[in-house]
Amino acid sequence: MKPLDIFVVSKNSILPNYIFLFLKEFSVDLSFRLAIELNKKVDLVIIDTGTIPPEESMEYTGHCPVLLFARSISPFLISYTKKYEINGVLSLDMEQDGIIQTLNESTKGDIYFNEEMISILFSPKMNELSEKVNSITSRELDIVKLMLMDMTNEEIAKHLKLSVRTVNAHKGNIMRKIGAKTTSGMIKMILDYSPYLI
Numbered sequence: 001m002k003p004l005d006i007f008v009v010s011k012n013s014i015l016p017n018y019i020f021l022f023l024k025e026f027s028v029d030l031s032f033r034l035a036i037e038l039n040k041k042v043d044l045v046i047i048d049t050g051t052i053p054p055e056e057s058m059e060y061t062g063h064c065p066v067l068l069f070a071r072s073i074s075p076f077l078i079s080y081t082k083k084y085e086i087n088g089v090l091s092l093d094m095e096q097d098g099i100i101q102t103l104n105e106s107t108k109g110d111i112y113f114n115e116e117m118i119s120i121l122f123s124p125k126m127n128e129l130s131e132k133v134n135s136i137t138s139r140e141l142d143i144v145k146l147m148l149m150d151m152t153n154e155e156i157a158k159h160l161k162l163s164v165r166t167v168n169a170h171k172g173n174i175m176r177k178i179g180a181k182t183t184s185g186m187i188k189m190i191l192d193y194s195p196y197l198i
Contacts, residue, residue: 003031004107007038008069009060010048019046019069022090026099030107038063044107046090047080054080061085065106073116075126081113088112132178133190140174143167144190147183 006023008016020034035042038060045060049070057080060066065087068080072093080086087106090099098114105112113121120126136144139160146156153171157164171183180186 003033004043005033005035005041006044006046007035007042007060008046008048009038009052009057010069011051012048015048015051015069019048022092023103026096027103029100030103049077049080054083057084065109067102067106073114073120075120075129077117078121078126078130081121086111089114089117129178129189135177136174136190140170143170144174144187147171148187 045066061084068089070091088102153164153167157167175186
């Protein structure tokens with residue numbers, strides 16, 4: 001059987017080799033080769049969700065089956081799977097059977113998600129959080145980023161050329177939109193959903 005040509009999309013130069021070894025270890029029925037460039041000969045694209053944000057993934061979908069590689073299954077993967085054609089997810093915390101099943105189904109062009117990923121994708125709570133976080137404006141995200149840099153309201157206001165009152169209003173809007181009761185709860189919810197927003 002011809003080895004599958006895999007193209008790994010990552011900003012981490014070590015990760016393609018790591019994923020290649022990871023796949024070789026878990027899949028005895030399939031053989032792989034690492035492709036140097038994305039072309040028509042590539043059989044499978046694997047996108048590193050740790051370094052490639054969802055909006056950058058679009059250019060890699062549609063050519064052939066696409067898998068996401070995540071260190072763990074988490075809610076932020078919803079933002080990839082809802083917007084783009086994704087055949088499945090591989091993660092370091094998956095059981096060997098799930099990895100093999102995902103590889104086998106995706107290389108046939110089918111879609112396969114393990115039970116944990118399905119529970120996230122179809123969870124009303126996670127989908128509600130997805131909608132809430134996606135309603136946050138870019139200005140509101142700027143404020144959250146500066147909060148994470150340990151800036152006070154006064155420092156944020158000065159940095160963004162806003163009044164302290166406007167900064168407080170933005171923070172209140174964010175908390176209302178996502179249903180957070182505290183500032184730390186607000187930041188945790190945003191980071192849990194998508195580390196790329198910050």
